[in-house]
Amino acid sequence: MLILAIETSCDDTAIAVLKVTGAKAKPDLVVLSNTISSQVKLHSKYGGVYPTLAAREHEKNLPKVLKKSLKDAGLKSPADVDIIAVTSGPGLSVALWRGINFAKELAKKYDKPLVPTNHIEGHIYSNWLRPVAVKSKLQITYLRRGFGRQANYKKDGGQKMFPALCLIVSGGHTELTLMSGHGKYKLVGRTRDDAAGEAFDKIARILGLGYPGGPAISATAEKFKILNLKFKIPTLPRPMIYSKDYDFSFSGLKTAVLYLVKGQNEKNKTKKLSPALKTAIAAEAQQAIIDVLVYKTLKAAKEFKAKSIMLSGGVSANKLLRETLKKEAAKIKTPVSIPEMEYTTDNAAMIAMAAYQSYKLKAISYKLDDIEADANWELV
Numbered sequence: 001m002l003i004l005a006i007e008t009s010c011d012d013t014a015i016a017v018l019k020v021t022g023a024k025a026k027p028d029l030v031v032l033s034n035t036i037s038s039q040v041k042l043h044s045k046y047g048g049v050y051p052t053l054a055a056r057e058h059e060k061n062l063p064k065v066l067k068k069s070l071k072d073a074g075l076k077s078p079a080d081v082d083i084i085a086v087t088s089g090p091g092l093s094v095a096l097w098r099g100i101n102f103a104k105e106l107a108k109k110y111d112k113p114l115v116p117t118n119h120i121e122g123h124i125y126s127n128w129l130r131p132v133a134v135k136s137k138l139q140i141t142y143l144r145r146g147f148g149r150q151a152n153y154k155k156d157g158g159q160k161m162f163p164a165l166c167l168i169v170s171g172g173h174t175e176l177t178l179m180s181g182h183g184k185y186k187l188v189g190r191t192r193d194d195a196a197g198e199a200f201d202k203i204a205r206i207l208g209l210g211y212p213g214g215p216a217i218s219a220t221a222e223k224f225k226i227l228n229l230k231f232k233i234p235t236l237p238r239p240m241i242y243s244k245d246y247d248f249s250f251s252g253l254k255t256a257v258l259y260l261v262k263g264q265n266e267k268n269k270t271k272k273l274s275p276a277l278k279t280a281i282a283a284e285a286q287q288a289i290i291d292v293l294v295y296k297t298l299k300a301a302k303e304f305k306a307k308s309i310m311l312s313g314g315v316s317a318n319k320l321l322r323e324t325l326k327k328e329a330a331k332i333k334t335p336v337s338i339p340e341m342e343y344t345t346d347n348a349a350m351i352a353m354a355a356y357q358s359y360k361l362k363a364i365s366y367k368l369d370d371i372e373a374d375a376n377w378e379l380v
C-alpha cells in the first residue's frame with residue numbers, strides 16, 4: 001500500500017510517500033520520499049508565522065512539492081498511490097485549507113480515498129519512523145539512489161509500551177497526553193498560554209537571535225557552555241513547575257526575560273546586551289523551559305504508571321531536552337522514545353504514518369465534502 005500525505009498546517013509545505021507492505025500487525029514501512037518546502041526565510045522578518053502569507057505560499061508550492069515528492073519516490077503520478085492523507089487540524093485554518101483543497105482535487109481526479117489526519121497524532125507517530133539496519137547490497141543501491149529512507153514500524157508487541165505518556169512540544173502545542181493504545185488518547189495537561197516552541201521563538205526575538213527561536217537559543221546556549229562563562233544572572237522562573245495539575249504556562253517566562261534584559265541594559269548603561277550576557281540568558285531560558293517540561297512529564301509518568309514516555313514535536317529537536325528527559329526517565333526506569341531528527345519538526349511522513357494507523361483501525365471512508373479544516377481538532 002502506498003500513502004501520499006500532505007501537510008500544510010503551519011509554515012511548511014510538506015508531501016511524503018510511505019510504502020507499507022507485510023502483515024497488518026507487523027508491517028514493513030519505507031518512507032519513499034519526505035519533501036519539505038520551508039517558508040522560514042519569508043516569515044523570519046515577522047518573528048513568527050504570518051497566516052495569510054503562509055497560505056499563499058502553500059498554494060504556490062504544493063504542485064512543485066508534489067512533483068518532487070513523487071519523483072523522489074520513483075512514482076509517475078498520484079494515480080500510483082492507494083490512499084491520500086491530509087492534515088486537517090489542528091493548525092492555522094487558512095493554511096490547512098490550502099492542503100485540504102489540494103488533496104481533495106487529487107482525490108477526485110484520481111479517485112482515491114482521502115483520510116483527514118490529526119497533526120498532533122502525526123507528531124506522536126513520528127516515533128514509529130525508525131531507520132533499520134541496511135542488510136543487502138540491493139538495499140544500499142536503493143538508498144544511494146535516493147529512493148527513500150527505511151522506516152521501521154516499532155515492533156511494540158502489542159501493549160508493552162502502553163500506556164505511553166506523550167509529551168508533544170511544538171510551536172503551536174504543549175500537551176501531555178496519555179496514549180493507552182493505538183488511536184486511544186486522554187489529555188492530561190496542556191499549556192494555558194504560550195506553547196514551549198512559541199516561548200523559544202518569543203525569547204529569541206527579545207534576545208535578537210532570529211526565527212525560529214528554538215534552534216537559535218539552543219545554539220547560543222551551547223556557546224555559553226563551551227565558553228564556560230561565569231555570569232551571575234538572576235535565575236528565571238520555572239512557571240507552574242510545582243502546580244498540582246499537569247498544565248503549563250510559558251508567557252510569564254517570556255516577560256521575565258524581557259525585564260531581565262531591560263534591567264541588565266539599565267545596569268550596564270547600554271541599549272544592547274553583550275554577546276556573552278546574551279548567551280547566559282539564552283542558556284538560563286532554555287534550562288527553565290526544559291526543567292518544567294521534564295519535571296511535569298516525569299511526575300505524570302509516575303502517577304499514570306506509564307510504561308514508556310514518548311517525546312515529539314518541533315521542540316523535541318532540542319538536544320538538551322532529549323538528553324535531560326532520557327537521563328531523568330532512566331532514574332524511574334521508564335524507557336523514552338524520541339523521534340529521529342528529520343521527523344521532529346513538521347513533515348508529511350509522520351502524517352502518512354498516522355493516517356496509515358487510523359485507516360487501519362477505523363477503516364472509514366470519508367466523503368470529500370465532509371472533510372474540513374478544524375483549527376482546534378483535539379485528540380480523544
Ligand code: KG4
Binds near residue numbers: 010171
Ligand atoms: O512541530 P513544529 O515544526 O511546528 C508546529 O507544529 O508548531 O515546531 C516548530 C517549533 C518552533 O517553535 C521552533 O522554535 C521549535 O519547534 N524548535 C525548537 C528546536 N527546533 C525547532 N525548539 C527548541 N530547540 C530546538 N532545537
Ligand code: ZN
Binds near residue numbers: 170171313345
Ligand atoms: Zn507540528
